[in-house]
Each structure stands twice: as C-alpha cells, then as structure tokens.
Amino acid sequence: MTSLFTRLQPARKFRISKSAIAQLLNIPKQLIVRVECWKYVVFVHRRDRGGQFISYRKLQQWLNA
Structure with a gap:
C-alpha cells in the first residue's frame, strides 16, 4: 500500500x-x-457528528487513477 501511495501521492495531487x-x-x-x-x-x-475519517480508496479520484 505504501508504494502505491508514494506513486499516486493523493494528498498532493487529488x-x-x-x-x-x-x-x-x-x-x-x-x-x-x-x-x-x-x-x-x-x-x-x-x-x-464532529470529525470523520475517510480513506482515499473510497474516493472517485482513486478509482480513476
């Protein structure tokens, strides 16, 4: 998983x-x-509800990448 995140860099590019x-x-x-x-x-x-965490994998941008 880490190598995929390193390659896509969703926090910077999405x-x-x-x-x-x-x-x-x-x-x-x-x-x-x-x-x-x-x-x-x-x-x-x-x-x-306050704070909630969402995985990048649930986003449409992740599925398109």
Whole structure:
C-alpha cells in the first residue's frame, strides 16, 4: 500500500471538493465545516457528528487513477 501511495501521492495531487465528500457520505454539503487531506486519509469536520475519517480508496479520484 505504501508504494502505491508514494506513486499516486493523493494528498498532493487529488483535488477533493466538499461536494464530492458530501455525495460520498450522502449528506448535504452545508454540514461539512472543513476538509483536510492528510497523508493516508481525509479528515472531514462535520457539523452534526464532529470529525470523520475517510480513506482515499473510497474516493472517485482513486478509482480513476
């Protein structure tokens, strides 16, 4: 897994929008406070549940790469 992350570098190269995260989580995008791209996961701060971690592998950009 690490060599794949090193080659793709999702934290640097993927442009992740709030609308894409909202679509993945099936929530309105107004509930998302901020999105932080960490090395191996995406941190989503939500108004209703607090923080949530999402794997890059669940994102559409990962499937396209």
